[in-house]
Amino acid sequence: MYWNSFSEFMAMGNHGVYVWGSVGVMAILMLLEPVLLIQSRKNLIARLKRQFRAERSDANTDRKTSPQR
Amino acid sequence: MLEASNIECVRGERTLFSHVDFRLDGGELLDLQGGNGSGKTSLLRMICGLSAPANGEIRWRGELIGKLGEDYRRELCFLGHHNAIKEELTPLENLLASAKLADEILDAGEALDALEIVGLAGREDLACRYLSQGQKRRVALARLVNERRALWLLDEPYVALDAAAVELIAGLIGAHLQRGGLAVLTTHQTVNIVAGSVRQLRLN
Amino acid sequence: MLNLIRAIISRDLRLALRRRADLVSALFFFIIVVSLFPLGVGPEPELLRKLAPGVLWVAALLATLLSLPRLFADDHRDGTLEQLALAPQPLGLIVLGKVLAHWLVSGLPLTLLAPVLGIQFDLSGEALWVLAFSLLIGTPALSGIGAIGAALTLGVRGGGVLLSLLVLPLYIPVLIFGAGAVDAAVIGLGAQAHLSLLGAMMLGGVFFAPWPTAAALRIALE
Amino acid sequence: MGNKLINIYRFASPQAFYPLAGKMIPWFWTLAAIFGIAGLYIGFLVAPTDAQQGEGYRIIFLHVPASWLSMFIYLVMAFWAGLGLGFNFRLSGMMASALAPTGALFAFLSLWTGALWGKPMWGTWWVWDARLTSELILLFLYVGFIALQSSIDDPRRADKAGAILALVGVVNIPIIYFSVKWWNTLHQGSSVSLTKSPSMAVTMLWGMLLCALGCWMYSIAVALMRVRSIMLERERHTDWVRAELAEPGEHAGQE
Numbered sequence: 001m002y003w004n005s006f007s008e009f010m011a012m013g014n015h016g017v018y019v020w021g022s023v024g025v026m027a028i029l030m031l032l033e034p035v036l037l038i039q040s041r042k043n044l045i046a047r048l049k050r051q052f053r054a055e056r057s058d059a060n061t062d063r064k065t066s067p068q069r
Numbered sequence: 070m071l072e073a074s075n076i077e078c079v080r081g082e083r084t085l086f087s088h089v090d091f092r093l094d095g096g097e098l099l100d101l102q103g104g105n106g107s108g109k110t111s112l113l114r115m116i117c118g119l120s121a122p123a124n125g126e127i128r129w130r131g132e133l134i135g136k137l138g139e140d141y142r143r144e145l146c147f148l149g150h151h152n153a154i155k156e157e158l159t160p161l162e163n164l165l166a167s168a169k170l171a172d173e174i175l176d177a178g179e180a181l182d183a184l185e186i187v188g189l190a191g192r193e194d195l196a197c198r199y200l201s202q203g204q205k206r207r208v209a210l211a212r213l214v215n216e217r218r219a220l221w222l223l224d225e226p227y228v229a230l231d232a233a234a235v236e237l238i239a240g241l242i243g244a245h246l247q248r249g250g251l252a253v254l255t256t257h258q259t260v261n262i263v264a265g266s267v268r269q270l271r272l273n
Numbered sequence: 274m275l276n277l278i279r280a281i282i283s284r285d286l287r288l289a290l291r292r293r294a295d296l297v298s299a300l301f302f303f304i305i306v307v308s309l310f311p312l313g314v315g316p317e318p319e320l321l322r323k324l325a326p327g328v329l330w331v332a333a334l335l336a337t338l339l340s341l342p343r344l345f346a347d348d349h350r351d352g353t354l355e356q357l358a359l360a361p362q363p364l365g366l367i368v369l370g371k372v373l374a375h376w377l378v379s380g381l382p383l384t385l386l387a388p389v390l391g392i393q394f395d396l397s398g399e400a401l402w403v404l405a406f407s408l409l410i411g412t413p414a415l416s417g418i419g420a421i422g423a424a425l426t427l428g429v430r431g432g433g434v435l436l437s438l439l440v441l442p443l444y445i446p447v448l449i450f451g452a453g454a455v456d457a458a459v460i461g462l463g464a465q466a467h468l469s470l471l472g473a474m475m476l477g478g479v480f481f482a483p484w485p486t487a488a489a490l491r492i493a494l495e
Numbered sequence: 496m497g498n499k500l501i502n503i504y505r506f507a508s509p510q511a512f513y514p515l516a517g518k519m520i521p522w523f524w525t526l527a528a529i530f531g532i533a534g535l536y537i538g539f540l541v542a543p544t545d546a547q548q549g550e551g552y553r554i555i556f557l558h559v560p561a562s563w564l565s566m567f568i569y570l571v572m573a574f575w576a577g578l579g580l581g582f583n584f585r586l587s588g589m590m591a592s593a594l595a596p597t598g599a600l601f602a603f604l605s606l607w608t609g610a611l612w613g614k615p616m617w618g619t620w621w622v623w624d625a626r627l628t629s630e631l632i633l634l635f636l637y638v639g640f641i642a643l644q645s646s647i648d649d650p651r652r653a654d655k656a657g658a659i660l661a662l663v664g665v666v667n668i669p670i671i672y673f674s675v676k677w678w679n680t681l682h683q684g685s686s687v688s689l690t691k692s693p694s695m696a697v698t699m700l701w702g703m704l705l706c707a708l709g710c711w712m713y714s715i716a717v718a719l720m721r722v723r724s725i726m727l728e729r730e731r732h733t734d735w736v737r738a739e740l741a742e743p744g745e746h747a748g749q750e
Contacts, residue, residue, distance in 0.1 A: 002541055009539075013550035015615050022554045022608040026561070029600060033717055041724045048731050049740055081649065082732045117359060120495040143361035151352025155284075157291035169280040170360050170367075196291075421663055425656050430646045438642055439660060442635040443667055446674035453678060470677075474670075485659050492655045 070094055070130055071116070071220060071251055077124035078111045085111060086272050087124065093268070095219075095249040098242065100256060103272035109255040110150060112272065113224050116253060117147050129220075143172075145220040152209035156198040160189055160208045163197060167212060175215060183214035187237065202229045210234075213241045221245060221252040277362050281370030282377070288347075289378040295340065296378050303336040303383055307390045318395040325394035326404070326455035333383050333408060334444055337415045340379045341440070342433050344371065344423040345490065358494055364487035368424075372416045372483060380412025396459065403458035403468075411451040411471050414478030418443050421482055424489035447474055509726045510735040512586055516719045523719065527712035534560075534705030542698045551615040555699070558608040560707035561601045562626070564714060565633055566668075568598035572640075573665040576658035588654030589729065591661060592644055593722035597714050599637035605630050625679040629672045636664045650729050 003009040012019045070093065077087035085108035093099050101109045114120045116127060118134050118141065127134050134141045154163045161180055168175035184193050187207040197205055206229045213221070221242070227235045242252055243262045289296055310328045311321060348354040357367050387408050388401040396404065422440035426432040454467035538556030545552040572594040579587030609627045610620045621627070640660055647653035730736050 002543055012553065013544065015549060015551035018551055018611040018615050019553050022557050022611045025607055026557050026604050029604060030713060033597070033600060034720065037717065037720045037724065041720070041727075044724055044727055045740060048727060048736070051731070052737060052740065117355075119355060119358060119491075139361050139363070142359050145359065147355065147359050149352045149355050151350075151355075153352035153356045155288060155351065155353070157288055162287070166280070166284045167356060170277070170284075170357060172277065172361050421659070425643060425660055429643075435639075435642055435646055438635075439639040442632050442639065442671075443663070445632060446667075446670050449674045449678045453681065470674075485663055489656060489659050492652055492659070495652065 071253075072128045072131075073116070073125065074128075075125035076112065076115065076122045076127070078108050078115065079123040080108070080111065084123075089125070089270070089272070091268065091270055093251050093253070095251060096246050096266070097251060098246055098262060098267045099251075099253045100259075100267055100269045101253065101272065102256060102269060107272040109272060110224055113147075113222055113253060113255055117145065117222055118142070144218050145222060146171075146212070146216050146218045147222045148209060148212070148224060148226060150224050152205050154197050154205060154208050157196060159194050159196055160184055160200070160211070161193040163208055164211055168215075173215075179215055180211075183211045184208075186214050187211045188234065203231060203234065206230055207234060210238055210241075213238070213245070216245070217248075219250050221250060223252065223254045225255055225257070227256065227258065274362070274366060277360075277366055278370040278373070281367055282374045285371060285374035286377060289374070295343065296382070299336050299340045299379060300382055300386060302339055303332050303386065304390065306332040306335060308393070311393065321394045322396060322459055325391060325396050325400075326452040326459065328394070329387055329390060329404060330408075330411075330448055330452040330455070333387065333412065334415065334441070334448060336383060337379055337412065337419060338437055338440060340375070341419040341423045342426075342436055344375055344420060345427050345493075346423075346432075349427055349493070354490065355494060358491060364490060365483040368420060368483035368486045368490070369479070372413075372420050372479060372486075375420070376413045376416040380408070380416055383412060384408040396455075400455060400458040403464045404455045407451045407454040407464070407468060407471060410468065410475045411447050414447050414471075414475045415444060417475075417478035417480075417482035418447075420486045421489060424486045424493060427490070427493040447471065447478075450474065509586055509589070509730055510733075513723060513726050513735075513739065516723050520716055520719050523712050523716035527709050527716055529709075530705050530712060531709030534702050534707075534709050537698060537705060538702035542702055543696065548616060551612065554608050554612040556702050556706050558605060558612060559703050560710045561605040561608060562630060563707050564710045565598055565601035565605050565630065565637075567711075568594050568601060568714060569633065569636070569661075569668070570665065572598060573661040576654075576661040579654055580658040580662075588650075588658065589722050589725045590718070591654070591657060593718045593725055594714070595637055595641050595644070596721070597717050599634060599641065601710070601714070602630055602634040602637055606634065623679065625672075625676040628675045628679070629668075632671055632675070633668070636668075640664070 010016055010020075072092045074090050075087075076089040078085040078089075085106075089112065091099060101112060103109050111120070115122045116134075118127075118138075121135070129137060129141050129144070153167065154160075155166075158166065161177070161184065164180045164183065165175060165177065168180070181193060184190065187210055189204065189207055189211070192200065192204065197208060200208070210226065210230075223242075226238055226242075230238065239262050242254070245252060246262070307328060310324060314320060314324065345354060348357065358364055360367060384405055388405045391401045391404050419436075419440050422436045422443075425439060426436045429435060450467045450471040454464040454471060457464040457467055534556060539553060542553070544550055572591045575587040575594070576591040578584060579591065606627065609630065613622050613624075613627075614620050640657055643660055644653045644657045647656060727736055727739070
């Protein structure tokens, strides 16, 4: 292990802001991307399921009404 | 000579038509019919080679048109929905320019004759911008007068034309068929073409 | 083959001459943009000399960009493009003809105009020559590369802005060597290395770019 | 021979690839985590300081992998795009569109970390250094690709147009990089280069490599996740998507 103490590690020889600024932004964005992807995938699946259900119920009502025609 | 087998056309998510087959030989005319959006123009563009069918194949003299490429394009004459004429140019210039681009030899005298035949005598030197819709269509159709390529593909050739002009174009197509040419038309109305055998294909 | 290219060029030139307003407005755009810079940064000859290569080249780039959307759009709208695509010659050659015609009505006038504007920036005689020459061999590359973007954005929503987004990054090498050549001449160094690289780019832009452009046009027509 | 071709087509069909990708995603996430943690451990806890640049140099363990990945992803994207254009595989176009946002993300991260490195090293956030400038142009190329694809409604045309753009971009990237480098040496020779540490210690190299591997695995995982969504969206009118999304117990009732 290179560091003597945790505070020394955080200070990064006076470059702490830059180093942790890089690490922080990179970590946030690389976590955000999959989170957003999962979110949009959930929305997409919900939307498609709604659409399929609507189509199915359309088909069902067609079947019910067709003998009357 | 022109064969299509099992053609399928998909636009977006909708299948416009599928399992379309036809065969056309010299002197024959194929009349594509169908309502708006039935895929007539799409099929015509596939026959041109502008777009590829989702399924099936189109052959010319037994070879796939995609393989033939330029050799196929050298034998076809396509007139689309749009007139493909430039508003800024005169009918004469338009006719000469389109002949040049199609790699055909057409001198000014022949071009003038052609314009006279389609009823544009006296308007050869007027920019097309000043012509009516029907007259513009006639400029586009004037190409057919001297056109000797084997396969004509015409998309709605009669649109915007008066009865006399329709008669004239039908005559040109008839003469083409009598020379042993092939033609594919898309139409809304039925027009009698005196020569050759007419096949009909309805797309729904 | 040469006949075809000649036919395309003469047709496009004739069309451009019948629509002179477009041609002239692109040129005036060039003049105005270039003239804005001294007003923005001040009239010190020293500073202007330093800025001149970059300003003139960037303005030439933007002026070229202005005329690009119409390169294929008119032909597309009136159905001529379909006829061109169905002509019994390779579409790439037809595109080459159109690129050359585009250069004749946009790049060439810019080249002829630039030395006059260079005088406003207090450029020396030699620098003016290099400026004109760099534009002469650089602008064909701009037309060629721009044609790819014009074909890709044909009939697409927000085509004009999108076109600049696609094409400007690809223009960067031309800008660097073009402006660099003039810069070298201003400082008094030889501009030959820049100019030969620019020449290579011109050949690439004019003879390579028509093929992807043709492919993009076929996609747009499908 | 014929059999092999059919197999490739089978694999390249979205229907076959969708479940496969779903199974692969957790593995790539695991690999990304392992490599990433190992790389960061070496980079931030083990590696010694750099005599010339101080502790600030540790940004290298983020900056260099991000730059590598941003360039590598563009190449991979162009490869898929070209494959799609040449052989008409539906899957390749989808892969290309799935990769683009991740590539753009890495290009942005490379710029961001580069700026945060530049400040302590050069005293300024932005230097027109050849690497940073090329990275900026690469970001423009990604943005152009994404913008072009998103403004074309027909996915097949979007794929093909994007493919042409990506291929033109790939041809241009070396030219752009070379020209920017040339321009840079003429105007100012920047004394400190981001990667040219006087002696690249072996531990540093290992740290960088592991971080890059981590980013690579991450990109694959994320791209697979995105491509699965794209598949569902584009193939929503096909039977396999319906079957995929059918609620349990519904299978019986469907026929």
